[in-house]
Each structure stands twice: as structure tokens, then as C-alpha cells.
Amino acid sequence: MLESTPDGAEQTSLFPDLHVAVLRASDVLPDMGAAFERLGPRLREGRTPGANRSAIIATGPSATADMGALVRGAHGPREVHVVILEGGEVDE
Amino acid sequence: MSESRSAKAAEIRRLMRTEGDAVARGTRGFNLGRYESVADLEDYEELKDRAREIKEDAIERLPELIDRLRERVEENGGTLYVAEDAADANRYVRRVAEDRGAGRLVKSKSMTTEELDLNDHLEAAGIDVVETDLGEWVLQVADESPSHIVAPAIHKSREEIAALFNEVFEPDEPLETAAELTAFARDELGELIAGADVGVTGANFVTADTGTIALVTSEGNARKTAVVPDTHVAVAGVEKVIPSVEDLRPFVELIGRSGTGQDITSYVSLLTPPVESPTVDFDDPDAPMADAAAERDFHLVLVDNGRTAMCEDDQLRETLYCIRCSACSNSCGNFQSVGGHAFGGETYSGGIATGWEAGVEGLDTAAEFNDLCTGCTRCVNACPVKIDIPWINTVVRDRINRGADPSAFDPLVEGLTPDAEPAGMSLQKRFFGNFSTVAKLGSATAPLSNWVANTGPARELMERTLGVDRRRDLPAFERETLRKWFDARGGSRVPAAAAAREAVVYPDLYTNHVQVDRGKATVRALEALGVHVRVPAVASSGRAPLSQGMVETAERHARDVYGALAEHVDAGRDVVVVEPSDLAMFEREYAKFLPETSHERLAGSSYEAMEYVYGLLRNGADASALRGAADAESAGVAYHSHCQQRTLGLEAHTVAVLEELGYDVLTSETECCGMAGSFGYKAEYYELSVDVGEPLREQFTSPEARGRTIAASGTSCLEQLESLLSRPTRHPIQLVAPRGGD
Numbered sequence A: 001m002l003e004s005t006p007d008g009a010e011q012t013s014l015f016p017d018l019h020v021a022v023l024r025a026s027d028v029l030p031d032m033g034a035a036f037e038r039l040g041p042r043l044r045e046g047r048t049p050g051a052n053r054s055a056i057i058a059t060g061p062s063a064t065a066d067m068g069a070l071v072r073g074a075h076g077p078r079e080v081h082v083v084i085l086e087g088g089e090v091d092e
Numbered sequence B: 001m002s003e004s005r006s007a008k009a010a011e012i013r014r015l016m017r018t019e020g021d022a023v024a025r026g027t028r029g030f031n032l033g034r035y036e037s038v039a040d041l042e043d044y045e046e047l048k049d050r051a052r053e054i055k056e057d058a059i060e061r062l063p064e065l066i067d068r069l070r071e072r073v074e075e076n077g078g079t080l081y082v083a084e085d086a087a088d089a090n091r092y093v094r095r096v097a098e099d100r101g102a103g104r105l106v107k108s109k110s111m112t113t114e115e116l117d118l119n120d121h122l123e124a125a126g127i128d129v130v131e132t133d134l135g136e137w138v139l140q141v142a143d144e145s146p147s148h149i150v151a152p153a154i155h156k157s158r159e160e161i162a163a164l165f166n167e168v169f170e171p172d173e174p175l176e177t178a179a180e181l182t183a184f185a186r187d188e189l190g191e192l193i194a195g196a197d198v199g200v201t202g203a204n205f206v207t208a209d210t211g212t213i214a215l216v217t218s219e220g221n222a223r224k225t226a227v228v229p230d231t232h233v234a235v236a237g238v239e240k241v242i243p244s245v246e247d248l249r250p251f252v253e254l255i256g257r258s259g260t261g262q263d264i265t266s267y268v269s270l271l272t273p274p275v276e277s278p279t280v281d282f283d284d285p286d287a288p289m290a291d292a293a294a295e296r297d298f299h300l301v302l303v304d305n306g307r308t309a310m311c312e313d314d315q316l317r318e319t320l321y322c323i324r325c326s327a328c329s330n331s332c333g334n335f336q337s338v339g340g341h342a343f344g345g346e347t348y349s350g351g352i353a354t355g356w357e358a359g360v361e362g363l364d365t366a367a368e369f370n371d372l373c374t375g376c377t378r379c380v381n382a383c384p385v386k387i388d389i390p391w392i393n394t395v396v397r398d399r400i401n402r403g404a405d406p407s408a409f410d411p412l413v414e415g416l417t418p419d420a421e422p423a424g425m426s427l428q429k430r431f432f433g434n435f436s437t438v439a440k441l442g443s444a445t446a447p448l449s450n451w452v453a454n455t456g457p458a459r460e461l462m463e464r465t466l467g468v469d470r471r472r473d474l475p476a477f478e479r480e481t482l483r484k485w486f487d488a489r490g491g492s493r494v495p496a497a498a499a500a501r502e503a504v505v506y507p508d509l510y511t512n513h514v515q516v517d518r519g520k521a522t523v524r525a526l527e528a529l530g531v532h533v534r535v536p537a538v539a540s541s542g543r544a545p546l547s548q549g550m551v552e553t554a555e556r557h558a559r560d561v562y563g564a565l566a567e568h569v570d571a572g573r574d575v576v577v578v579e580p581s582d583l584a585m586f587e588r589e590y591a592k593f594l595p596e597t598s599h600e601r602l603a604g605s606s607y608e609a610m611e612y613v614y615g616l617l618r619n620g621a622d623a624s625a626l627r628g629a630a631d632a633e634s635a636g637v638a639y640h641s642h643c644q645q646r647t648l649g650l651e652a653h654t655v656a657v658l659e660e661l662g663y664d665v666l667t668s669e670t671e672c673c674g675m676a677g678s679f680g681y682k683a684e685y686y687e688l689s690v691d692v693g694e695p696l697r698e699q700f701t702s703p704e705a706r707g708r709t710i711a712a713s714g715t716s717c718l719e720q721l722e723s724l725l726s727r728p729t730r731h732p733i734q735l736v737a738p739r740g741g742d
């Protein structure tokens, strides 16, 4: 889940060919249901100024089948790597 | 053939030739992907129920949700505009663009803006409009319209796109592969997006509790369109509003799986504009983004354009639940052959397009393609919001019939058409709709009727006046109907007193007059398993008139059928139906014609013939009383279940019984044989119906199928298979019934 932040986290994950996402193991959720349980309150309370009210659920590289075959790397990244940090803390 | 019929046939022929292969490849791939992807969902049915519930509730209280949404959007710093119609919406978007002084506006894919013809309107005002979805861009470059609601350029092959780009853009190195074409498009469009002043997106859903628009995409262009320019306009139909963020869940899980067979798309963007992301200054790539001031402007345009009237319309309302996933296009045999340029209206295509076009554009537009829905129901279980798409097509067909010119009334056909329908509807429709009268006459005068009907002059006359294609073999009526045969043999051979169960074999039109042998086989098979059988006089089900959109006539049949069968149901007798399309009437459509309890009683007591045999065997009947593979011409069977039978989940029963009796069964992989009742007889659709049957012909003539007995459950399928394969076909019950001396 990529939030839209004033420092451009969303664009950073969109324009380059390679996107590496780093997240805590404790932030891995079991399924879509759990994701929306978390998203609902977040997007609602986010209506206060300064908080992030938008998020992208990204599941992999951008892709298209519009040119006659499946191609990875359409308008967004061609490659996505997810690094999961077990146990430790992420520097915010 | 009449002029309009031959023009229609020619147009269908042209599209099958020019676009059919690409459409077939694309849609069949999506359709297979759907089966695989939903099979992984443990709670598939629950998710569909939930999705349906959310939409029903949202449409019910739409005005209240829009009020709440307006508050949220304004609180967030955006503007909500509800546009009454296309002109109103177009005016508003143009004004926003002009106020911004926009030279270029970029768009991500939106069917709603296609509905509005927004691009034309903006271009007329001197604004440069660029579609950024790769498929939409291909169409913009080619100046063509979408042929599919999710993959708009599905009708174009890679080779065609390459030729188009090479001609228009003259790249240094000619483009060839899909990867090269994509990379080229990305670069071209990337620049155009960078220099755009306004971004227009659609919205798959809008949540009223937060003012969030959800965009389900994979290319990433919608994300760029929404955040690169500082002005974002989202355009969506009013029906896209749902109550809360949590309500998105079932849709997000279902939409990609149902449509293109993707478990999830690359991106589900939940944007609550104006977004916090900074704008990017492409002229100064070294400047940190965070320094850019995020002065953003956001407009949400909700389009009514006929939708409020659809909310009030008890029959069309369901259309508004549609999430435009395209499953009803991909699962449709006719669509797979012709695509959305034939099976579609001004904007929308596929089965549900009839509802959208009738509601948004009007009946005339829906009338142009509505006949292409044959009511096979293969889309029904595929629809993630459980819309009864065939029913919407039937209702609209009925309205079109009623709107027809009554001066076209023909007293000659009137004698054959004792229906309750408006005089102006087409002779062809009335002829097929009143097939019960034709069948009765046909049997009464057989074999003379068959000889006469098959003479050259008669076929020519039928083609000219009724639009019955002369290349199709006509059904041959039997002089001795099933009921006559049954009476002549002295009724059931199993006395009621000695019977394990009692059953009524429903003498449907085809079994009674045409495919009499399968009726006889049903009686014998049931008797072999200890069932006392009756074959009473019961009206035809109403399937024939319903398929022509003659709803009132069909309803009358439903009441007659129920009247005749109720006493048997009351007496605890089971109702056994040979023709799957008639069983489907009892189970599905009668729910709309009969009081709830009547429908439940009849549907609850009715069984497809092989399903009934299956049930008897499961309850201890002796399978050795039936004929097995050892006593058959071939132990191999190639079986095509009927489309509606499969929708009812009854294919497996036939296969299980055949296998229990030692048959080796190969089942068809096709959604529909293409015949679909009267459809394949109609002169304007004959070639299409043969084309739809092509995959079935291929499978059943493959080495795997060699030497197998060809079996099918539906009359239409039997007729289609016989003509496609030039081989005799059987109903499965004929493979298991003891040989009869009577």
C-alpha cells in the first residue's frame, strides 16, 4: 500500500523503471479483507489536514495486454522488488 | 432474404472476417482466465452476494449518498457537480479546462466519457485531448471506437497495431513486438502527460464516506493522469457511488478475476483528491519534488444521463449494479465471434449493453444489436453482481416489439400466431415465438408438412417472409407425438401401486413433436428404475415466445403449465423435463411470472431427465436395469451439455450417470453451441451461428473425439451438432435407456 505523501512517495514508485518497496514484516496483512479494515478508518480520519488521504494498492509491475501480448512495464515500473524486514525497525 | 436482413448478415460477415479472430483470441483467453481465477476464491459466491447487496442498497438510497459525498468532496477541497445529461457534463468539463487555460488535456480510460463524446466536444473547443490508456490511444490514432468495455482495442492484432504505428509515426526502426510497441507508446505518451494541464479520469467506484475514487488499472496511466497535471477531473456515472471504503473489498476481489481473469490488477488507486502528492516539474527534473507547492484543483463530475430514470424502472434498475467487468462479453459465444462493433450500441457492448443503451440512448439504439443475446445464460453465473442479463435483454426486446409499427400487421401470419403481442412486431419473431402452433400443425400433417416445407419454393418463401435461412435443415415433425405413443402403448408399464416413485414426463414441444425418441427413451429409463410414469397434456413452456421478447405470451404459458402440473405436484409426483431450456424456464423465468410459492413448488419438484436418473441411482435404484457402455455402439461419448443446463449446474449429473454405466465421456469446452433455439435459423444470423459452433466442431472432430458417440442434451445443440459434424447425435438418455420394443 503506497500512500500519497507531500514528499512524493507515490510518484517515486511510479516513474522509475525499478521500484523497491521496503516494509516491516509486521505490516504484512493476510488478505484483502484485512487491508480494507485498515484502510477505511485511515482514509476517513485522514480528512484532517496534513494526513494522507490517498493510497495505492500496488501488486507488482505495471502491465498491459493492449499491444497484442502481455508486456510488463507499461506506464509504470517494469520491475518491482519487495524487501521485508523481519524483527527490526524501519527508519522512518 | 429481405434487404435489411441481408445488410445485417453482410455486416456481421465483414466483422467476423476483419475483427473476429482477434476478438475470439482475446475474449476466450479472458474467459478461461476467469474460470481459473475464481476457482481459487473460496468465498466466491459470498463475495458476489455481498457485492450485489452493496449495489442494491447504494442505488436504493442514491440521493442520500450523493449528498454525503458532496459534503466530503467539498470538505476535502474539491467540487462535486451532478450533470443532468451529456451536454451538461461536457459543458462543465470544458469550462474547467478553459478556466485553467488548458492547451492539452490527458485522459485515462473511461467508458462514461465515451458515452458523453467528451473528446469531440473538447476538441471542438480547441483543446488537445490525448488518451493515455494504451488501447484507447491505439484507437485514437486509428480513429476507431472501442469494441470491448475493458480492452477497447481487442479487435486489433499486434500486427495491425504495428502497421498502424509504423505508418503514422514513421519510427527510425520499424516496430514489431508487443514490448517495442508498448515502450514506444510509453515514451510518446509520457511526454504528452508531462506537458498536460488537465487530467481526466473515470472512476470504478466512489466512496461516499471519504470522497475517495477507486481506479482499478494495470498500466499506471491513470495514476499519472490523476497526479501529474495540477487539475484533476473525475467523470463517473452516478451509480458508481457506494457507501464506504470497506464496501470496496468484494469489488476489488471480483472485478479483475471476473473480467480479464487477473486475481488482482497491478494497481487499485484509492485517491481522495486533491491528493497530497506534489506536482512534478518536468522542465526541472533536478528540483526536489517535495519543494513543489501542491496547489491542486479537483472536480468530480457525476453523470445522470438517464440513470435516475433507470433507478425508477423496475426492469432496467439492475443494469445500474453493473461494474463493467466485461465477463458478460467474454463468456458470450456470439460476442466471441463478432465483438462489440456488432454486439454493442453507441458506447457499451456485450450482454449488459442492452440495458445501458436502452437507459442512456433509448430503445432504438438497443434494438440494433439486442437480438444478438440468445438468452443462453452463460453470462449469468459469471456476473459478479448477479445481474440477470438475459432477462434485461428479453424485457428490452419486448419493449422494442411493442414500439414497433402496427401497420406491418399481416393477417396471414396472424392465423399462426395466437399471441398477446403487438401487431407490429416482426413476422420472423412472431413465427418463432408461436412455434407451438407450428409444431402442432406440423405433426398433424406429417410427413406431408416436412416434404412441403423442404421444397425449394417453400424454403425461398420462408426465407423471404419469415427470414428462415434456407441453408438450415428444418426440424422434421413426427406424425406420432410422444403423447400419442404413450397412450397407444397403454400408459405406464410400471403400475402405480408397485412403483417406487411417480413422475410426470413433461411433453415439451420438441420432445413431443420432433425429438420423440428421446421422450420414449426417458419413459423407458424411468420405468426401468421402477418409476410409474405419466405423460399428461401440458402447455408448452413459453420458452419460444420469451426468446422473441414476447413476455406477455410467455407469462400466459407459465400460468397454463402451472395449472396443469400443480395437481401432480400436489400428489407428490416429480416432474421430469427433457429439454433443458424448458427446465430453465421453470427454474428461472417462472419466478417472474408465478406467485412465489407456486414457483417454488414447481421448481422444487422439477428435474432434468439425467439429473433425475442420477437421483434415483443415488437413492438405491439398480443401475444394471439401464443400458451400459457394454451394450452400446461405442463406449466413448463426446458430450455437449446445454448452455442453460450448465448455468443450472446440471452438466455433472449427466456425466456421472454415463460414467457409472461405463462410458468414457469427453465434455465440450464451448460456452454455447451457437444455435440457441431459433437464432441459428434466422437468415441474418445463420453464418454467425455456424461460426460460434466452430470451436465445438473442432473439438468434436479432433483425434480425441474420434469414434465417440456424439451426445447433447438440448434440441438446438443436437441440431447444430448434426449439421456441423454431419453425424447422428443422441440425447444422453438414449444411451442409458433399455432398448425399446414399443
Ligand code: SF4
Residues within 6 Å of the ligand: B321, B322, B323, B324, B325, B326, B327, B328, B329, B352, B379, B382, B383, B384, B385, B386, B387, B389
Ligand atoms: S453486467 Fe455483470 S458481467 Fe456484465 S459487465 Fe456488468 S458486472 Fe460485468
